[in-house]
Amino acid sequence: xxxxxxxxxxxxxxxxxxxxxxxxxxxxxxxxxxxxxxxxxxxxxxxxxxxxxxxxxxxxxxxxxxxxxxxxxxxxxxxxxxxxxxxxxxxxxxxxxxxxxxxxxxxxxxxxxxxxxxxxxxxxxxxxxxxxxxxxxxxxxxxxxxxxxxxxxxxxxxxxxxxxxxxxxxxxxxxxxxxxxxxxxxxxxxxxxxxxxxxxxxxxxxxxxxxxxxxxxxxxxxxxxxxxxxxxxxxxxxxxxxxxxxxxxxxxxxxxxxxxxxxxxxxxxxxxxxxxxxxxxxxxxxxxxxxxxxxxxxxxxxx
Amino acid sequence: xxxxxxxxxxxxxxxxxxxxxxxxxxxxxxxxxxxxxxxxxxxxxxxxxxxxxxxxxxxxxxxxxxxxxxxxxxxxxxxxxxxxxxxxxxxxxxxxxxxxxxxxxxxxxxxxxxxxxxxxxxxxxxxxxxxxxxxxxxxxxxxxxxxxxxxxxxxxxxxxxxxxxxxxxxxxxxxxxxxxxxxxxxxxxxxxxxxxxxxxxxxxxxxxxxxxxxxxxxxxxxxxxxxxxxxxxxxxxxxxxxxxxxxxxxxxxxxxxxxxxxxxxxxxxxxxxxxxxxxxxxxxxxxxxxxxxxxxxxxxxxx
Numbered sequence: 001x002x003x004x005x006x007x008x009x010x011x012x013x014x015x016x017x018x019x020x021x022x023x024x025x026x027x028x029x030x031x032x033x034x035x036x037x038x039x040x041x042x043x044x045x046x047x048x049x050x051x052x053x054x055x056x057x058x059x060x061x062x063x064x065x066x067x068x069x070x071x072x073x074x075x076x077x078x079x080x081x082x083x084x085x086x087x088x089x090x091x092x093x094x095x096x097x098x099x100x101x102x103x104x105x106x107x108x109x110x111x112x113x114x115x116x117x118x119x120x121x122x123x124x125x126x127x128x129x130x131x132x133x134x135x136x137x138x139x140x141x142x143x144x145x146x147x148x149x150x151x152x153x154x155x156x157x158x159x160x161x162x163x164x165x166x167x168x169x170x171x172x173x174x175x176x177x178x179x180x181x182x183x184x185x186x187x188x189x190x191x192x193x194x195x196x197x198x199x200x201x202x203x204x205x206x207x208x209x210x211x212x213x214x215x216x217x218x219x220x221x222x223x224x225x226x227x228x229x230x231x232x233x234x235x236x237x238x239x240x241x242x243x244x245x246x247x248x249x250x251x252x253x254x255x256x257x258x259x260x261x262x263x264x265x266x267x268x269x270x271x272x273x274x275x276x277x278x279x280x281x282x283x284x285x286x287x288x289x290x291x292x293x294x295x296x297x298x299x300x301x302x303x
Numbered sequence: 304x305x306x307x308x309x310x311x312x313x314x315x316x317x318x319x320x321x322x323x324x325x326x327x328x329x330x331x332x333x334x335x336x337x338x339x340x341x342x343x344x345x346x347x348x349x350x351x352x353x354x355x356x357x358x359x360x361x362x363x364x365x366x367x368x369x370x371x372x373x374x375x376x377x378x379x380x381x382x383x384x385x386x387x388x389x390x391x392x393x394x395x396x397x398x399x400x401x402x403x404x405x406x407x408x409x410x411x412x413x414x415x416x417x418x419x420x421x422x423x424x425x426x427x428x429x430x431x432x433x434x435x436x437x438x439x440x441x442x443x444x445x446x447x448x449x450x451x452x453x454x455x456x457x458x459x460x461x462x463x464x465x466x467x468x469x470x471x472x473x474x475x476x477x478x479x480x481x482x483x484x485x486x487x488x489x490x491x492x493x494x495x496x497x498x499x500x501x502x503x504x505x506x507x508x509x510x511x512x513x514x515x516x517x518x519x520x521x522x523x524x525x526x527x528x529x530x531x532x533x534x535x536x537x538x539x540x541x542x543x544x545x546x547x548x549x550x551x552x553x554x555x556x557x558x559x560x561x562x563x564x565x566x567x568x569x570x571x572x573x574x575x576x577x578x579x580x581x582x583x584x585x586x587x588x589x590x591x592x593x594x595x596x597x598x599x600x601x602x603x604x605x606x
Binding site for chain 1: 471479489496497526528
C-alpha cells in the first residue's frame with residue numbers, strides 16, 4: 001500500500017525509520033516473496049515503557065488511588081497491610097517485598113468486586129490522574145512516535161495488540177481512547193473470574209490467573225491471538241519483553257523486532273538494566289533498537 | 304446503515320427475521336436512544352449446534368483422527384486407555400466415563416506438542432474429513448442462515464466472535480476460512496501452555512486451563528473480549544449457552560439473545576434436552592428462538 005507524505009513525522013530520518021518503512025512495504029506488496037496475508041499481519045506492543053512512560057508505573061498510581069478510596073470508605077483498613085504501607089508512604093515495605101508485595105497490593109485493590117464496578121473505578125481514575133514529576137494528565141505520557149507507528153501499521157492492514165505485564169482491565173479502560181486499540185486486542189495479567197448467575201455479573205477473585213510478563217507473554221499471545229506476531233515492540237528496563245520478541249522472531253513470515261532504549265535523560269528518562277540483558281539480546285539476535293535520544297524528534301503526545 | 308436487497312435470504316420471512324433486522328437497524332441508527340457505539344457492537348456465537356452440526360461433535364472426530372495417527376506412529380498405544388476404547392470402538396468406555404473420559408481423550412490427543420505441530424495436524428484433518436451420516440466435507444455442515452447472519456452483523460459494524468466449548472485451536476484452524484472470523488476472535492476451552500525458549504515455541508501441556516462451557520463462557524468472554532456481548536446466539540441441546548445469553552442480557556445497551564432449536568428431523572436432527580432447560584429459560588427471559596424447521600429456508604451451506 002502506498003502512503004502519501006511522511007507516515008512517521010515524529011521519527012528522525014535515519015536507518016531505523018528507513019528499516020521500518022522498508023519492512024512494511026515489502027511484506028504488504030502483493031506478489032512479493034515476502035508478502036504476508038492480511039490475517040497474519042499481527043503486531044504486538046508492550047505498554048509500560050513502550051507506549052507510555054513507566055517511571056512510576058500507572059498501575060501503581062491506580063493501586064494507590066484505590067487504596068485512598070478504600071480507606072475513605074473503611075478507615076480501619078489504614079492499619080492493615082498492604083494499605084498501611086501506602087497510607088504511611090512506607091517505601092521499604094515494597095522495596096523489601098518486591099514483586100510479591102506489589103502483587104499483594106494489586107490483588108487487594110483490584111479484586112473483590114464485579115467487572116462493571118471495577119471498570120467504573122478505572123475510568124474515574126484516568127479522568128483525573130496526573131503523572132508525578134511531569135504534572136500532566138496520563139494521556140500526555142504516551143509516546144507520539146509510537147502513536148504514529150501504530151497508525152502506520154494499521155493503515156497497512158496490521159492488527160495492533162497491546163501485550164502488557166499490567167492487569168488487562170486497567171489497560172482496557174483506556175486502550176481505545178489512548179491508542180485506538182479495542183478492548184479485545186489487549187492481552188494482560190489477569191485474576192481469576194467467576195460468573196455469578198444471581199447477580200448476572202463476572203466477579204474478580206483475589207487470585208492471580210496469569211502473569212503476563214517475560215515467558216508469560218508468548219503464553220498470553222497464544223491464548224488470545226492464536227498466532228505469532230510478525231511485528232513486536234518492547235523496551236529495555238526490566239527485560240520483560242524478550243520472550244515476546246523471541247517468539248515473534250520464530251514466525252514463518254519475515255518479522256521485525258523492536259526495543260525502546262530509554263537513554264534520554266533530558267526529555268524522558270535514562271535507565272538501563274544492570275546486566276544490560278535486553279540490549280545484549282537485541283545485539284545477539286539483530287533486533288532493532290530505538291534510541292529515544294536519537295530516533296525520536298519528539299517524545300510525548302500533545303493532548 | 305441501509306442494506307439493499309434481502310440480507311438474510313435463507314431465512315423465511317416471519318417474526319424472527321423481522322425482529323433481527325429491526326434490532327440491527329435500531330441500534331445502528333445514529334442519534335437514536337438505542338444507538339450502540341461501534342466499539343461496543345460485540346456479537347458472540349457458540350459453534351457446535353449453533354454454527355455447524357454437533358451430532359457427532361467435530362472435536363470428537365478430530366480426537367479419533369489423532370488416535371489413528373498416534374497409534375500408527377506407536378502401535379503399543381492401542382493397548383492403553385483411552386486409545387484402546389477408540390481403536391476397539393468401545394462406546395461404553397465413554398458412556399460410563401462421561402465428560403471426564405472425553406476430556407482425558409482430548410488431553411491425550413491434543414497436547415504434548417508445540418502449537419505449530421498441533422496446527423499442522425488440525426489443518427490436515429480438516430482438509431480430508433467427512434461428516435458421518437451425511438458424507439460431506441465438514442465445510443458443508445455449516446448452517447447457511449447463520450453465515451448470512453454473521454455477514455449481516457459485520458456489515459453493520461458488529462465484531463463477531465466464536466465462543467465455543469470446543470478447544471480453541473481446533474476451531475481457530477478453520478474460523479477464518481469457514482466463518483470469516485479471525486483466530487483472535489475465537490474463545491474456547493484451553494490447555495496450559497508453556498514457553499520453551501530453547502525451542503522458541505509454545506508447548507501444550509496435558510492439563511486443562513479453562514473449560515469454556517456453561518458458566519465458563521462469561522468468564523472466557525471477560526478474559527478475551529473484556530465486555531458483555533450485545534448480541535449472543537447459542538443452541539438448545541446441552542444447555543451450554545445459557546450463561547452466555549444471560550450475561551449478554553445484562554448489557555447496558557439494548558441486547559438480543561437467540562437460541563437454535565434443533566427440531567428438524569428431516570433436514571438436520573431433532574433433539575431436545577430432557578428437562579427442556581434451554582427453551583424454558585428462553586421463555587422466561589424472552590430470548591428469541593430459531594425454529595430450524597420453520598425459520599430456515601435452507602439449513603446447510605453449499606460448498
